[in-house]
Amino acid sequence: MNINREHLDDLALGTALLGTGGGGDPYLYKLALDAAIAEKGPVELVDPGDLDDDATIISTGGVGAPMIASEKLPNGMEGVWAIRKLEEFANMKADALIAAEIGGGNGLVPMLSALHMGLPVVDGDGMGRAYPETQMETFSIYGISATPMSAVDEFGNAAVITTNDSKTAERIVRQIGLSMGGHCMVGDHIMTGLDVKNYGIKNTASLSVELGKVVRQSAGLNQFLADSAPLLVNAGYGAPLNLFEGKVIDVRREMVGGYDVGEFVISSFDDKHQMTINVQNEYLIAIVDGQCIATVPDLICVIDRETLLPITSERLRYGLRIAVIGIPTPALYKSPEAMAVTDPRAFGFDIDYVEMVTK
């Protein structure tokens, strides 16, 4: 399929949902993409299965705290500059771009860059959601070097990183992002079409459009859960679970080390139960009345209880009436090597991964 202007509202809703709170609010990139499509035509979305095995693909997205990404306006060309910088450094040309993470605004970033560069975008990504750190991308997990990695700001200042491992690249690019005002645009993971077929999370862009349509068209929470289930299962996720409903009664959020870090407390509408959600850009851990009921790498999504609109972590605030939806992660994140970098302990929590349960 192609992404046209009429898809953008649904696309942004779907990526915000899959973002599990992170990846940045899609709003600004939706506006930029709308203007770019009006000028240059639709975004060509390529099914991963249609890629040449030896095609050259680059993953791309923004790095930084979502809170800042919403306030430090992009000029819209950072993504192009990041890809060009990487191409120049590595003496190659990209045949297509792919989202480092489909979640949030980062799901739209490669589309905007690809339009300006006359390139197609792969229908898929390296996370199937959003995660805060580079080494959590499937591409890194399954052995593709994250570097050389380019990072640029809205003035064209740039750095190209080469490291021995993805986690070190993450540490360096996070600091570069801080030096660029808290956010930078990145190109990384130079890989082949075959790599994307093997290690990409597939069809997550078109899934986002479909999920957004369900969000928009559902009469209520139950219909949303019922109608999104076959879409998610068909794409390799598990069926969504209703983990909790209630109102936000406490919000603690600060910017630490280039991330939004926080803890949110939600009280059930009858005030008998409380859920606590821990955040590092994304919603990571959900605990109800002292029992952990959902963790990374499964997706913990927060939506408005009435409108069903996804709520990103930097916009969660006191008094909102929400539902917390769990979506079991795709299989690529259930392997030991994936769990090692995306389970709760990889985020510093003294908690083991638990299969999601409803409470």
Add this chain to the structure above:
Amino acid sequence: MNINREHLDDLALGTALLGTGGGGDPYLYKLALDAAIAEKGPVELVDPGDLDDDATIISTGGVGAPMIASEKLPNGMEGVWAIRKLEEFANMKADALIAAEIGGGNGLVPMLSALHMGLPVVDGDGMGRAYPETQMETFSIYGISATPMSAVDEFGNAAVITTNDSKTAERIVRQIGLSMGGHCMVGDHIMTGLDVKNYGIKNTASLSVELGKVVRQSAGLNQFLADSAPLLVNAGYGAPLNLFEGKVIDVRREMVGGYDVGEFVISSFDDKHQMTINVQNEYLIAIVDGQCIATVPDLICVIDRETLLPITSERLRYGLRIAVIGIPTPALYKSPEAMAVTDPRAFGFDIDYVEMVTK
């Protein structure tokens, strides 16, 4: 002249003196250079006047907090990797290296790298002392781009920065240094022999050896001042002034944003006067009894009152009996464009530059 093993003690004393507290303690690099010279022979020191006008010169040194540079041991090859990385990125080869700053350990860094690379080192540098930030190098001040700039750590992790101005490069490389554990080795300012002739501070390596010899051979403070004066004047500095003598009675020092930042208080031996010195890696401002008597860009040097040994800022401690020596800066730092980036206001102090006075 060539730098041989028997020059190293004097060289390290001289660079520590010109470091005005910063540039890092030369001790570790003296040991590494001693071992390298024993294996590979002396360091070839080239007079700037003997450079071909179109020779390619790269400046190099460590970036970070001196406190960390003394504790995070180098493997000795970081400097070589930084130069190689820059050469590869910019598709050029260095004909010689030059110290970004002669002050402290950074005066020895290019010698170690050059020995491993079979290159000569220019007898001179880009500061004539040490300063904490890249844009304060004469090369940057007089229009040579600081970037592309490479930064590497002891594991070979690297980044190459390209920016629109030197101050932005400084901001980014400082954060990269933090992500590399607080210190990294840098190659920058790709320039010509003619650039070095026009904008370098000349003969500061051989000056350091001579100053070190004076430190070592002087019977006392007065002889040190008398014997170092002609050397300094001949090299374009002013004659040294005895600004203050006393004992250190207060030391406040912390690592902030990748720098050692602090304030030291020295009481005169008769306890009638106090000098306060403000530090950002280097000694920047000297105030006696509320009157500012010396500031950047002039050199404020601290030496042991009895042994005359220079004391770097990270080693200054309570109870030391010291003399504070002022050395008027070379002419390249008296221009408006140099003053704009190296006077007290450039460091955030609400103080104007004052010609040094003795109190």
